[in-house]
Structures are given as structure tokens and as C-alpha cells.
Amino acid sequence: xxxxxxxxxxxxxxxxxxxxxxxxxxxxxxxxxxxxxxxxxxxxxxxxxxxxxxxxxxxxxxxxxxxxxxxxxxxxxxxxxxxxxxxxxxxxxxxxxxxxxxxxxxxxxxx
Amino acid sequence: xxxxxxxxxxxxxxxxxxxxxxxxxxxxxxxxxxxxxxxxxxxxxxxxxxxxxxxxxxxxxxxxxxxxxxxxxxxxxxxxxxxxxxxxxxxxxxxxxxxxxxxxxxxxxxxxx
Numbered sequence: 001x002x003x004x005x006x007x008x009x010x011x012x013x014x015x016x017x018x019x020x021x022x023x024x025x026x027x028x029x030x031x032x033x034x035x036x037x038x039x040x041x042x043x044x045x046x047x048x049x050x051x052x053x054x055x056x057x058x059x060x061x062x063x064x065x066x067x068x069x070x071x072x073x074x075x076x077x078x079x080x081x082x083x084x085x086x087x088x089x090x091x092x093x094x095x096x097x098x099x100x101x102x103x104x105x106x107x108x109x110x111x
Numbered sequence: 112x113x114x115x116x117x118x119x120x121x122x123x124x125x126x127x128x129x130x131x132x133x134x135x136x137x138x139x140x141x142x143x144x145x146x147x148x149x150x151x152x153x154x155x156x157x158x159x160x161x162x163x164x165x166x167x168x169x170x171x172x173x174x175x176x177x178x179x180x181x182x183x184x185x186x187x188x189x190x191x192x193x194x195x196x197x198x199x200x201x202x203x204x205x206x207x208x209x210x211x212x213x214x215x216x217x218x219x220x221x222x223x224x
Contacts, residue, residue: 031208043155043198045211055209091154095208098143102154 002026004103006092012109013082021077021106023092031095032075034067035102036060036088043091049075082110113138113203117215125223128189132218134199135181143202144175146184148195149217155198158184186220194222 005024013019025032034046047057047067054067066078075094079086087110093100117134124130136144144161159166161173161182172185182199196217204210 033211035212042216043149043214045213048209048211050209056204056211058211089152097208098202099145099157099160100208100212101157104154 004092004094004101006090006103006106008106009104010107010109012111015084015110016081019079019082019108021079021090021092021108023075023077023103024073025075025092025094026096026101027073029094029096029101031055031097031100032069033093033095033100034077035091035093037091037105038088046077079108082108084110086110113213115199115201115213115215117199117218119216119218121219121221123221123223124189126189126191129185129187130189130220131186132184132197132199132220133181134183134215134218135179136199136201136203136213137180138201138203139177139180141180141201141203142205144173144182145200145202145212146171146173146182147198147200147214149198150195155200155214158197189220189222191222191224194220196220 007022032049037043047061048055064080089105091105092103114137146158147155149155161175165174170187174183198217199215
């Protein structure tokens with residue numbers, strides 16, 4: 001069964017450093033997303049991406065964040081200068097039209 | 112503000128029992144509704160979409176009440192493996208894939224042997 005894959009599964013970074021989280025969405029899906037979940041809290045929408053551009057973003061997705069689809073398969077989330085409060089599980093998801101399927105997540109720890 | 116509200120639980124029920132969860136959503140224009148389950152420290156997994164006419168998938172039944180803006184999930188003959196957090200999820204946009212999903216905080220279910 002096709003699935004969304006994310007790498008790395010866990011990343012530890014120092015405050016102020018840049019991180020890039022990587023995702024390979026399901027190949028025939030059209031919409032891609034990033035969500036985050038701070039430990040013990042709800043899943044929060046960050047950004048959606050369609051046709052090689054951002055279609056929607058939340059207030060969380062400020063200038064420190066960017067997304068890219070550098071080739072036909074990868075979808076990345078970059079955080080330019082990490083803060084302690086960026087520590088969370090980051091989930092990538094993809095969607096053929098209405099139902100989103102999530103990757104296993106990257107646990108980001110900012111120290 | 113776009114919100115999805117759920118009773119956080121935990122719901123402790125014996126194996127074999129029937130359990131029901133409700134959730135309410137704030138945006139009356141919402142078009143798409145889902146239940147996901149999330150195991151501890153894992154990704155959300157789609158359990159079922161929720162349709163206006165209601166829908167059933169095995170032991171699971173989902174209902175949508177647009178007038179009251181609530182969604183329900185019924186689990187019959189509960190199994191130990193049903194223990195998880197159940198997430199009520201709403202697309203508060205036009206319902207297409209470009210919109211982000213709004214998640215409730217989840218209802219924690221514990222099935223006891």
C-alpha cells in the first residue's frame with residue numbers, strides 16, 4: 001500500500017539553526033501539506049501546496065518557514081532559524097482530492 | 112475563529128461495549144468531515160469520512176448533523192485494539208484538497224479487558 005514517507009524520524013538541532021524536513025508524498029496525489037503537533041496538544045495546520053505553489057497557510061507559518069517541491073517526488077519544509085517553541089512532531093500529508101494521508105512524522109527537538 | 116471541540120475523555124469502557132463520541136464544529140459552511148485515530152506518538156490515520164447521510168464501516172458508524180454542527184462516531188463491540196485517541200477533523204473551507212484541516216484535540220479511548 002502506498003504511503004507518505006518522512007525523513008529523518010527524529011532531528012535534534014540547536015536554537016537558531018536551520019532545519020529541513022523531508023517528505024515523499026504518495027505519487028499520484030495532487031495536494032501536499034505540513035502539520036505540526038506540539039507534545040500533548042492538537043494537530044495544527046501549517047501550509048498546503050498545490051500545483052507548485054502555496055494554496056493556504058496558517059498564522060503559524062510565518063517568514064521563518066518555507067516549503068519547496070524541488071523535484072517530482074520530494075516535498076520539504078524549511079525552518080530558517082529554529083526557536084525552542086518549534087519543538088514538535090511535524091507531519092507531512094498528501095491528498096488525491098479530499099482525504100489526507102499522513103506520514104509517520106519527524107520529531108524535531110530544538111535545544 | 113475556526114474550532115473543533117471534543118470531550119477529551121478518557122473514556123474507559125469494557126471490551127465488547129458500545130461507545131459513542133461527539134464533536135462540534137464552529138463553521139457552518141464546512142463541507143468535509145472525518146474521523147482519524149491516533150495512537151500514542153504516531154501519525155493520525157484516517158478512520159472514515161463522514162457523509163451527510165451517515166455511513167458505516169464494519170463496527171464503526173459516523174453521523175453528521177449539519178443543523179446542530181456536530182459529528183458523532185459510534186463503535187460497536189469494542190476491541191482492545193480500538194484503544195487510541197479519536198480525532199474529529201473538519202475541512203472548514205470549500206471542501207477541496209487545497210484547504211487545511213482543522214483538528215479537535217481528540218478523545219482518548221481505553222478499552223479494558
